[in-house]
Amino acid sequence: MYVCVECGEESKKLYSTFSGSGILKIQHCGNCDEVVDKYIEFDVTLLLLDVVLLRVSAFRHILHNRDTGVVLWKLALLCMFSDGYRKWIFRNSTSEDDIVEEKVFHAATQLRLYLLTLVAGLELVMFIGITLVFCFAVIECVNYFHFERYCTRSHCDEARTPKFNFPKLIQALLFGNCGKLLFLPTIVWAQSDRNFYYIILYVVCSNTLAISVTSHLSYTLSLLAVLAALTVVTLLEPRMNHYAEACYEF
Ligand SMILES: [Zn+2]
Numbered sequence: 470m471y472v473c474v475e476c477g478e479e480s481k482k483l484y485s486t487f488s489g490s491g492i493l494k495i496q497h498c499g500n501c502d503e504v505v506d507k508y509i510e511f512d513v514t515l516l517l518l519d520v521v522l523l524r525v526s527a528f529r530h531i532l533h534n535r536d537t538g539v540v541l542w543k544l545a546l547l548c549m550f551s552d553g554y555r556k557w558i559f560r561n562s563t564s565e566d567d568i569v570e571e572k573v574f575h576a577a578t579q580l581r582l583y584l585l586t587l588v589a590g591l592e593l594v595m596f597i598g599i600t601l602v603f604c605f606a607v608i609e610c611v612n613y614f615h616f617e618r619y620c621t622r623s624h625c626d627e628a629r630t631p632k633f634n635f636p637k638l639i640q641a642l643l644f645g646n647c648g649k650l651l652f653l654p655t656i657v658w659a660q661s662d663r664n665f666y667y668i669i670l671y672v673v674c675s676n677t678l679a680i681s682v683t684s685h686l687s688y689t690l691s692l693l694a695v696l697a698a699l700t701v702v703t704l705l706e707p708r709m710n711h712y713a714e715a716c717y718e719f
Contacts, residue, residue, distance in 0.1 A: 553586025
């Protein structure tokens with residue numbers, strides 16, 4: 470089942486095909502009367518631009534109407550490496566001036582980089598796990614007590630029923646974490662603590678949006694789920710980095 474990217478209502482198809490002629494007719498939503506998915510006609514660049522701008526319609530297109538296959542898992546691996554490299558660069562620099570582009574190539578030969586990449590992967594798994602548990606508990610509560618104010622609204626301003634779709638939520642969280650890819654260009658070209666905080670803020674926003682689009686939870690509850698998971702992971706991060714260092718020393 471597809472989803473209208475404008476209002477979020479379900480739709481059976483994105484376009485119709487006239488038999489024999491090969492002509493396609495774009496499907497319009499029966500709820501909001503807009504084109505169900507305008508992005509099927511868009512160039513990928515425009516789609517990515519809307520994703521970067523955190524447009525809800527672009528998130529709906531990717532999380533509901535596009536078959537992402539293994540692309541998201543490959544992006545997750547890149548995010549792990551990007552985050553691992555961020556950890557490595559901060560552990561191997563004494564000042565901001567010490568960070569130079571050549572370190573990217575030097576890092577690739579260092580065992581410590583791969584250990585920290587592994588830690589980054591564990592943190593991603595923990596983040597996804599905690600967020601899923603939080604979302605499951607919250608969705609059960611919202612549905613049981615009928616807290617309609619914590620649900621997203623349809624085009625007719627009716628509260629949607631939140632649903633816990635395990636595979637979709639994992640996809641949403643993998644997609645929401647893709648902002649971590651920005652660590653790499655930030656380290657190489659414009660390294661500063663402030664930029665990293667901006668990226669973390671962006672990742673929080675994209676995860677919140679992805680959860681809300683996928684589960685029909687309000688932005689408030691989605692944000693709480695993300696912040697809860699991020700807090701636990703941040704608190705455990707120094708200890709996990711310490712274990713990685715201990716393994717390296719060993
Ligand atoms: Zn619609």
